[in-house]
Amino acid sequence: xxxxxxxxxxxxxxxxxxxxxxxxxxxxxxxxxxxxxxxxxxxxxxxxxxxxxxxxxxxxxxxxxxxxxxxxxxxxxxxxxxxxxxxxxxxxxxxxxxxxxxxxxxxxxxxxxxxxxxxxxxxxxxxxxxxxxxxxxxxxxxxxxxxxxxxxxxxxxxxxxxxxxxxxxxxxxxxxxxxxxxxxxxxxxxxxxxxxxxxxxxxxxxxxxxxxxxxxxxxxxxxxxxxxxxxxxxxxxxxxxxxxxxxxxxxxxxxxxxxxxxxxxxxxxxxxxxxxxxxxxxxxxxxxxxxxxxxxxxxxxxxxxxxxxxxxxxxxxxxxxxxxxxxxxxxxxxxxxxxxxxxxxxxxxxxxxxxxxxxxxxxxxxxxxxxxxxxxxx
Numbered sequence: 001x002x003x004x005x006x007x008x009x010x011x012x013x014x015x016x017x018x019x020x021x022x023x024x025x026x027x028x029x030x031x032x033x034x035x036x037x038x039x040x041x042x043x044x045x046x047x048x049x050x051x052x053x054x055x056x057x058x059x060x061x062x063x064x065x066x067x068x069x070x071x072x073x074x075x076x077x078x079x080x081x082x083x084x085x086x087x088x089x090x091x092x093x094x095x096x097x098x099x100x101x102x103x104x105x106x107x108x109x110x111x112x113x114x115x116x117x118x119x120x121x122x123x124x125x126x127x128x129x130x131x132x133x134x135x136x137x138x139x140x141x142x143x144x145x146x147x148x149x150x151x152x153x154x155x156x157x158x159x160x161x162x163x164x165x166x167x168x169x170x171x172x173x174x175x176x177x178x179x180x181x182x183x184x185x186x187x188x189x190x191x192x193x194x195x196x197x198x199x200x201x202x203x204x205x206x207x208x209x210x211x212x213x214x215x216x217x218x219x220x221x222x223x224x225x226x227x228x229x230x231x232x233x234x235x236x237x238x239x240x241x242x243x244x245x246x247x248x249x250x251x252x253x254x255x256x257x258x259x260x261x262x263x264x265x266x267x268x269x270x271x272x273x274x275x276x277x278x279x280x281x282x283x284x285x286x287x288x289x290x291x292x293x294x295x296x297x298x299x300x301x302x303x304x305x306x307x308x309x310x311x312x313x314x315x316x317x318x319x320x321x322x323x324x325x326x327x328x329x330x331x332x333x334x335x336x337x338x339x340x341x342x343x344x345x346x347x348x349x350x351x352x353x354x355x356x357x358x359x360x361x362x363x364x365x366x367x368x369x370x371x372x373x374x375x376x377x378x
Contacts, residue, residue, distance in 0.1 A: 004356045006315045008197075008349035009146050009174060009293065015199040015250060018243040022201065025239040033236055034227065043238055050245030054206045057176060057198075057248040058183040058191045064214055066207045066228045067241055071173040071194035072096035073221070074207035077231065078169045078190045079104065079140060082216045086110040086137035088130060088166070091332040092120050092147070097140050097171055110134070119285040120150035120333050124160065131164035142171040143181065147318060147329040147345060148284030149293035151179065158186040167213065173197055173205075177251030178290055179259060189213040193248075195240065199350070200247030204240035258350060262292025265348040265357050269294050272361035278368055283330060283339065292348035297330075297339035300372045306344075309371070310363045316345045 005013070025046070031037065033044035051065040068074045071094075079087065079100040087101045091113050105111035112130050115123040122141065131137060139161050144151045154170065161168045169190040172181045177198035183191045189210045196202040224233025251258075273280060279299040298306070303317045318327045318340070327340040344364070348357065 001312060003311075004313050004352075004360045006313065006346040006348060006352065006356075006360055008347040009290075009345065010316060011196050011202070012199045012349055013351065014196075014201055014243070015247055017250070018200050018246040021246040022239040022243040025242050029238075033238060034225075046245075047236060047238060047241055050241050050248070053245040053248035054193060054208060056252050057193060058172065058181045058208050060184045060208065060210075063183075063208055063210045064229065066209065066231050067236060068205050068207060068232055069203055069237070071171070071192050071197070071205040073232075074192040074194075074205045075140075075169075075171055076100045077207055077221055078192065079138075080221055081218045081231065082138070082167075082213075083219065084109055084138040084167075086112070086134045088112045088114060088127070088134075088137050088139040090114045090116055090120075090122050090141060090152075092116060092145055092150075092329045093140065093142055094146060094171060094173065097142070101140065110137075112137075116332060118333050120145055120148050120329070121285070121288075122152055122157065124153070124156055127157065128160050128163075131160060131166050134164075136165045136167070138167045138169060140169040140171065142174070144172075144174040144179065144290045145284070145329065146174050147327065148295045148333065149290040149347075150284050151175070151288045151290065153288075154182070154186050154188075158188065162187055174290060177247075177255060177258065178262065178292075180255065183208060183210075195244035195247055198247050198251045200244040201240045204237055204244045206244070254350075259291045261350075262348050262352075265352055265354070266292040266294055268354065269346060269348070269357045269361055272358065273365065276361070276365035276369075278365045279372075280342075281339070283333070283335060283343070290347070292352070293346070295343070295345045297335065298342040298344060298368050299338075301342040301368050302371075303342055303344045306364070306367055306371060309367050313360045313363055315360070315364075317343050318345065 031040045031043045033047050054065045075096040089101050167189045170188045171192045173194045176193045191208040194205040220231050222233045280296040283295045326337050330339050
């Protein structure tokens with residue numbers, strides 16, 4: 001079946017040029033980058049070049065890049081690596097931030113959960129007040145939300161963090177290659193980026209560390225041979241890292257054009273939903289959102305059933321890495337439990353066409369109306 005793929009928040013297809021960059025390191029250049037032989041040093045140089053590519057993606061020229069196996073691992077390293085006494089997070093953060101932060105609370109750290117508004121935007125006044133009465137804290141904020149597509153006001157958040165000497169971790173997993181990441185302008189201390197969210201391979205991600213973050217006392221989460229500056233032991237996945245580097249290059253090159261294209265697709269999908277007369281409620285903000293992303297709750301619909309009826313369309317009812325049930329992000333912004341049952345998330349990508357959007361919108365709206373009419377007659 002020829003699918004219409006509209007779930008780019010979950011993962012993106014591997015760019016062909018990233019795959020081609022990986023192939024030599026999967027066969028001929030298979031050497032360990034930590035070895036002393038010339039062939040090993042050439043592989044090591046390829047890995048080091050990718051650190052520069054990651055820095056360009058996050059908008060910096062200094063600091064360091066630690067490769068991990070996933071954004072989840074990178075977030076855990078940022079939260080659990082230094083011995084933070086105080087952590088500040090929002091309730092709509094990804095579980096890979098929330099759960100380690102809650103674990104640190106069980107281990108004795110202070111945890112402050114920031115209030116948010118109905119669009120998922122952090123309460124800046126509460127952040128200011130919280131940091132003013134706390135010892136230097138670590139604030140972890142996602143750049144763009146994986147469910148309702150909210151983009152946080154990082155410039156204002158970072159200014160508050162600087163005033164109070166707080167460290168700032170930005171989880172930019174969902175924004176890599178979609179909107180500019182400005183770690184330098186934000187004076188961020190940590191930034192998480194993920195390869196498979198920006199058309200690179202799965203199995204690799206990175207945590208960027210500022211010079212200030214590099215000076216912290218670290219407790220590695222994976223112990224072994226001391227790779228990655230001693231912060232993340234284990235043989236490097238060189239082919240994936242090289243593919244990640246190519247994906248970073250493309251993301252930087254195509255950023256403006258991709259963002260504009262995705263905005264047009266998202267606007268078109270939204271307009272088609274409205275024109276169809278479908279009974280739905282939008283979730284998240286109308287502005288300051290990930291381009292190409294739409295999240296709605298269709299009244300009276302079970303969207304799992306809906307999507308099962310239209311297998312040609314690959315979309316989502318929520319995060320790919322959580323279990324079914326009430327969506328914690330929708331709960332956090334004050335939406336009722338019924339909103340999770342009818343939740344539909346779409347995210348267009350580079351390969352999405354206008355025809356894809358038109359067909360998907362038609363299939364979704366017609367099927368939702370059909371199911372609603374059938375259930376209403378029972």
